[in-house]
Amino acid sequence: MGYSKNWKWGMIFILPWFLGFCILQAYPLIMSLYYSFTDFSILGSGDFVGLDNYIRLFTKDKYFIKSLTVTFKYALISVPMKLLMALIVAMILNMKLKAINLFRTVYYLPSIMGGSVAISILWKFMFMKEGMVNGFLGIFGIEGPDWLGNQNMSLITICLLVVWQFGSSMVLFLAGLQNIPTDLYEAADMDGAGKIMQFFKITLPMLTPVIFFNLIMQIIHALQEFTSAAIITGGGPNHATYLMGVKIYEDAFRSLKMGYASATSWVLFVIILLITMLIFRSSDAWVFYNDGRD
Amino acid sequence: MTRKGSKAIAVAMSMVMAFGIAGCGESAAADTTQSAAETTAAESGAAETQAAESAATEEPVTLRYAWWGSDNRHEAMLAMIEAFEAKYPNITVEAEYQGYDGYYEKIMTELSSGTAPDVMQIETGWIPDIQGAGDYLADLQTLPVDLTTLKPGLLDASGMYNGEANLFPCTVGSSCVYVNTEFASAHGIDLSKVYSWDELMELGSAIHSENEDLYLMTADTDILNKLFFQPYLVQNTGVALIDEETMEMTFTEQNAADAFQMILDMYESGTLEPFGEANTFAGSMNQDQRWINGEIGAILGYTGNAPVYQDSTTAAVDVMAFPRIENAKSNGITYAGNRGAAINANSENIDTAALFVDYMMNDEEAISILGTNLGFCPTTTADKVLLADGTVGELQTKGIELAQPDSYVTNATSGNTDLATTSKDLIEEVVYGEVTPEEAAAELMEKYQEILDLLK
Amino acid sequence: MKKHMKLTWAYIFVIVFGLIMIFPLIWMFFATFKDNKELFGSLTILPKAFSLEPYINGWKGSGQFTYLTFFANTFKLVVPTVAFTVLSTGIVAYGFARFNFPAKRILFGLMISTMMLPDAVIMIPRYVLYNKLGWVDTYFPFWVPGLLACYPFLIFQQIQFLRGLPRELDESAYMDGCNPFMVYARILMPLLKPCIFSVIIFQTLWRWNDYFNNLIYISSVKKFTLSLALKMSIDSQGASTPWNQIMAMSLLSLIPPILLYFFAQKYFVEGVTAGSIKG
Numbered sequence A: 001m002g003y004s005k006n007w008k009w010g011m012i013f014i015l016p017w018f019l020g021f022c023i024l025q026a027y028p029l030i031m032s033l034y035y036s037f038t039d040f041s042i043l044g045s046g047d048f049v050g051l052d053n054y055i056r057l058f059t060k061d062k063y064f065i066k067s068l069t070v071t072f073k074y075a076l077i078s079v080p081m082k083l084l085m086a087l088i089v090a091m092i093l094n095m096k097l098k099a100i101n102l103f104r105t106v107y108y109l110p111s112i113m114g115g116s117v118a119i120s121i122l123w124k125f126m127f128m129k130e131g132m133v134n135g136f137l138g139i140f141g142i143e144g145p146d147w148l149g150n151q152n153m154s155l156i157t158i159c160l161l162v163v164w165q166f167g168s169s170m171v172l173f174l175a176g177l178q179n180i181p182t183d184l185y186e187a188a189d190m191d192g193a194g195k196i197m198q199f200f201k202i203t204l205p206m207l208t209p210v211i212f213f214n215l216i217m218q219i220i221h222a223l224q225e226f227t228s229a230a231i232i233t234g235g236g237p238n239h240a241t242y243l244m245g246v247k248i249y250e251d252a253f254r255s256l257k258m259g260y261a262s263a264t265s266w267v268l269f270v271i272i273l274l275i276t277m278l279i280f281r282s283s284d285a286w287v288f289y290n291d292g293r294d
Numbered sequence B: 001m002t003r004k005g006s007k008a009i010a011v012a013m014s015m016v017m018a019f020g021i022a023g024c025g026e027s028a029a030a031d032t033t034q035s036a037a038e039t040t041a042a043e044s045g046a047a048e049t050q051a052a053e054s055a056a057t058e059e060p061v062t063l064r065y066a067w068w069g070s071d072n073r074h075e076a077m078l079a080m081i082e083a084f085e086a087k088y089p090n091i092t093v094e095a096e097y098q099g100y101d102g103y104y105e106k107i108m109t110e111l112s113s114g115t116a117p118d119v120m121q122i123e124t125g126w127i128p129d130i131q132g133a134g135d136y137l138a139d140l141q142t143l144p145v146d147l148t149t150l151k152p153g154l155l156d157a158s159g160m161y162n163g164e165a166n167l168f169p170c171t172v173g174s175s176c177v178y179v180n181t182e183f184a185s186a187h188g189i190d191l192s193k194v195y196s197w198d199e200l201m202e203l204g205s206a207i208h209s210e211n212e213d214l215y216l217m218t219a220d221t222d223i224l225n226k227l228f229f230q231p232y233l234v235q236n237t238g239v240a241l242i243d244e245e246t247m248e249m250t251f252t253e254q255n256a257a258d259a260f261q262m263i264l265d266m267y268e269s270g271t272l273e274p275f276g277e278a279n280t281f282a283g284s285m286n287q288d289q290r291w292i293n294g295e296i297g298a299i300l301g302y303t304g305n306a307p308v309y310q311d312s313t314t315a316a317v318d319v320m321a322f323p324r325i326e327n328a329k330s331n332g333i334t335y336a337g338n339r340g341a342a343i344n345a346n347s348e349n350i351d352t353a354a355l356f357v358d359y360m361m362n363d364e365e366a367i368s369i370l371g372t373n374l375g376f377c378p379t380t381t382a383d384k385v386l387l388a389d390g391t392v393g394e395l396q397t398k399g400i401e402l403a404q405p406d407s408y409v410t411n412a413t414s415g416n417t418d419l420a421t422t423s424k425d426l427i428e429e430v431v432y433g434e435v436t437p438e439e440a441a442a443e444l445m446e447k448y449q450e451i452l453d454l455l456k
Numbered sequence C: 001m002k003k004h005m006k007l008t009w010a011y012i013f014v015i016v017f018g019l020i021m022i023f024p025l026i027w028m029f030f031a032t033f034k035d036n037k038e039l040f041g042s043l044t045i046l047p048k049a050f051s052l053e054p055y056i057n058g059w060k061g062s063g064q065f066t067y068l069t070f071f072a073n074t075f076k077l078v079v080p081t082v083a084f085t086v087l088s089t090g091i092v093a094y095g096f097a098r099f100n101f102p103a104k105r106i107l108f109g110l111m112i113s114t115m116m117l118p119d120a121v122i123m124i125p126r127y128v129l130y131n132k133l134g135w136v137d138t139y140f141p142f143w144v145p146g147l148l149a150c151y152p153f154l155i156f157q158q159i160q161f162l163r164g165l166p167r168e169l170d171e172s173a174y175m176d177g178c179n180p181f182m183v184y185a186r187i188l189m190p191l192l193k194p195c196i197f198s199v200i201i202f203q204t205l206w207r208w209n210d211y212f213n214n215l216i217y218i219s220s221v222k223k224f225t226l227s228l229a230l231k232m233s234i235d236s237q238g239a240s241t242p243w244n245q246i247m248a249m250s251l252l253s254l255i256p257p258i259l260l261y262f263f264a265q266k267y268f269v270e271g272v273t274a275g276s277i278k279g
Helices: A007-013 A015-035 A052-059 A062-093 A100-113 A117-127 A132-139 A154-164 A167-178 A182-191 A195-224 A227-232 A244-254 A258-286 B002-046 B048-055 B071-087 B103-113 B124-133 B154-158 B181-186 B197-210 B221-237 B253-268 B275-279 B303-312 B350-362 B364-370 B380-389 B394-406 B417-431 B437-455 C002-031 C036-041 C053-060 C067-098 C104-113 C119-132 C140-147 C152-162 C168-175 C180-191 C193-209 C212-217 C243-267
Strands: B061-068 B091-098 B119-123 B175-180 B215-217 B296-302 B317-320 B339-343
Touching: A007 A015, A007 C067, A007 C180, A015 A258, A015 C067, A015 C104, A015 C119, A015 C140, A052 A258, A062 A100, A062 A154, A062 A167, A062 A195, A062 A244, A062 C002, A100 A167, A100 C002, A100 C243, A117 A132, A117 A154, A117 A227, A117 C002, A117 C243, A154 A227, A167 A195, A167 C152, A167 C193, A182 A195, A195 A244, A195 A258, A195 C152, A227 A244, A244 A258, A244 B103, A244 C119, A258 C104, A258 C119, B061 B071, B061 B103, B061 B350, B071 B091, B071 B350, B071 B364, B091 B350, B103 B119, B103 B124, B103 C119, B103 C212, B119 B124, B119 B350, B124 B339, B175 B181, B175 B221, B175 B303, B175 B394, B181 B296, B181 B317, B197 B215, B197 B253, B221 B253, B221 B296, B221 B417, B253 B417, B253 B437, B296 B303, B303 B317, B303 B394, B303 C036, B317 B394, B339 B350, B350 B364, B364 B380, B417 B437, C002 C243, C036 C243, C053 C067, C053 C243, C067 C104, C067 C140, C067 C152, C067 C180, C067 C193, C067 C243, C104 C152, C119 C212, C140 C212, C152 C193, C168 C180, C180 C193, C193 C243
Parallel strands: B061 B091, B061 B119, B215 B296
Antiparallel strands: B119 B339, B175 B296, B175 B317
């Protein structure tokens, strides 16, 4: 493949990032890889231990596999739910309703609140055994589960929190919807295509770059998720919400095993990289770009 | 058009360059100051003894002092610093204060990069991590800090590591049982009695079977480990969990199995609020709705937390003695300071830092300004000043008085984070029925041994 | 008729779900009037009494500085960072999306992969580096990464949107004598408005709520931002926390991002339909 006519311009344009990468990002990345072969403890200088950390991870750490399982479960539940939710709401909020600005803002509120202390207290109130959600279910005679204390429920509860904060994906879908030229719909209307048909034939294909982006990003984030579990359950009970992000953080800053945490992180890195590459490979088949390339 | 575009890029580029250069310039400057400071530090080390006097007259010095706390502590500390600065006009103290969350991470990061403050508040439990990795904290014995005012045994129990005094404990405390007095009188809890664990369970079982909504006690994993599991073991042995000389466990597998069994029984008898429900409030049991509403009678806690429990429920809160096994060799809880002031060993102004710590802990003016906001009377001077003007909280005093006589002295290794994590993990597995107490005990012994072998 | 029904359903949906969405904010608002016992002890949403005291006391902050300082600091940190980020990530995205140059795939892969390592293990070496650059206790650790486009998420996002724009647009601009930079500034950027506004919103929110980086890099209380200030009086270890004041200040701290979102969102719906995209 040949380079484009103005390829030197392209290189100039990416220069800020390239400098940023070389000056600010490369060193920490390389160091963390180096630490993964040492017993670095933040304070100590760290002796080289070869592959010890990696070997220990796969042979001696019974929480590694558990944590990996929990993380995959979390990603498998939360990512599709969040994207679906975001897409549906974006479609509706793209309609010409009265006070639509207000609604769009209201739907973004949970995301604005992020992982604040208010959220962590509120979430406990909502989902504790005698909390608001179970009180609400009680009205219909349903005895609700112990959302946070039950090993089988707590991960779902964490997922609910992040699904409820679907705002950023929604914003991207909304922005994506604006990029679909209206004349496509006009033409479809003239051809007599129904709304559902239009959704599948126009909206969805035109949104695939955004869907693709959201999917990649949400997976990368989900596999590293830390905040939601840290503020609500702290990884418990009995490691039921012990996400990789939580494990890495605790190993690094609680047990001060930065070398070990780095090794765990690089294993996670490889996993995320493989999954991302897989999705990138598949994108040729289902992502539609308007720029007439690839 | 073309020229305009390239001009814009040129401008952007030069901005980037300028930034790069500015960054380098700054770092070079910082390096120089640092090396200059090192020289000063070396010189001042020689003239250590006169430092206290000379610090008062020398040129301007700036100290950085970091602590965590609540608004009360922040305000008291700032007032104390003001008084200090008035006394030593050439010294400026820069206060770096924040909440508890993140403080540990921040201090660790700063220590590792040599940017730590001159004086910092740290927890006793952090010292092995810090000093084990390198010489980060100064030995107060070599500095002009008067350690003799500390209450007997306190320095050994909480400030010493490897023969160095790395911490001036700023508080003294122990553990006790916080009791909701209304709950106690309604259900016949005798506040003056020393209960055994079994008696507590009998009582708890009776209360819960009478009214399903009520529980005698509640606990999160951390409390289960530090205030159920460990005291139970120590009550059997009378000594710290790990013998630091031999690096061996002092308790037997049977002891551990019994301790796990005791915790399990606590749940099965309905004495403890179900684990899952309680654990929702892990780290802040005072927020447990049942406790607030008087449906839980008691919580095992630290004497230093008295204000938290006192304020959290409408009924009056009292303290009672710690539960124990029959024929206990000690009450299984420590009498020590879990927090204190440490001096950065690489501080540029180490003697001024020492002067400041000495002022904060030993000066009567400082003590009366700080009251109990920094901690609970670690020194005899503090006793004299604070008991006289009645600033000392009654509940806290009582809790400590109850605990002190029969307490034991723990050591740094017994407080190791990895050991604690191991027993906490196993406690949860026992509570959730994944392993039996016997299996848990066997695994605990094995894991502990592994960790201890590494520590050797 | 049919259309009418559909709208009604849409209204029912947005209102019912809207209530769930706004519930935390309402709860938080009322929580600012409760003392700790009422806050944690009961499930009722309405407080027993209303008083402005939590707002007044909360605003005073703890110690030397009021929330005025913390708000001002947050703006000082966030506004330049966001401005730099928008400019730098936009141009980098353009470079990746529209040009084919040597090693592009590798560089793109490198950029995306910098997102795949958990922050917890990069934190320390990054601190070491920034400390060597003399940036500790300044806002440079936030501004410079913005300037140097260290936000691959936002670059990738803009690449995806750029790729949704037909290349014919560029070609015709070249015909008119534009250089590549002009093509971006004059033709593509205006069409990317919805995307760029979402970049502004995301970056503002992240920086506004970011706690850990602020914690590590900012030591002087006089430079504290809101996210640090909100936690500076919570000592879970030994003192009871005035939650109503913290809730009150949290609520106030949400107002600027909410306003930003409210006023920026009209640009999400002002898309290419208005412009000339039919290349």
